[in-house]
Amino acid sequence: MENPPLSGNTPTRRAVLVINCGSSSVKFALIDADSEQPLITGLVECLGSTDAALVWKRDSVKITKALPDANLVESFSEVIAVLPKEVEVLAIGHRVVHGG
Structure with a gap:
């Protein structure tokens, strides 16, 4: 499910x-640069399993999409697809946890 732009491209x-x-x-999470409030939050859980799913919340609406295996x-492709198109991403912060 893709989020269309609210006001053109x-x-x-x-x-x-x-x-x-x-x-x-x-x-x-996509955080508004001016208000510092989340615009959308979510997670992909159970990666690599038949139970894998993308769950996100935008405008107080929670949506779940199954992503088997x-x-x-x-999963990143699916996350990018649900980000609001009316938003310019200024920066990306990340944390990667390695097992071991």
């Missing part, structure tokens, strides 16, 4: 994308 807001990658999950790359 021109970005109307600026934000920072924050990503936290673990061995079986990806958490993310999705890997990290596939």
Whole structure:
């Protein structure tokens, strides 16, 4: 499910994308650069399993999309697809956890 732009193709807001990658999950938040409030938050859980799913919340609406057997790359494509198109991403912060 893709979020269409609210006002044409021109970005109307600026934000920072924050990503936290673990061995079986990806958490993310898109934070408005001016208000410092989350525009969208979510996670992909159970990566690599038949139970893998993307769950996100935008405008107080929670949506779940099944992603059976999705890997990290596939899950990132799905995360990018749900980000609001009216937002210009100014920076990306990330944390990657390695097992061991």
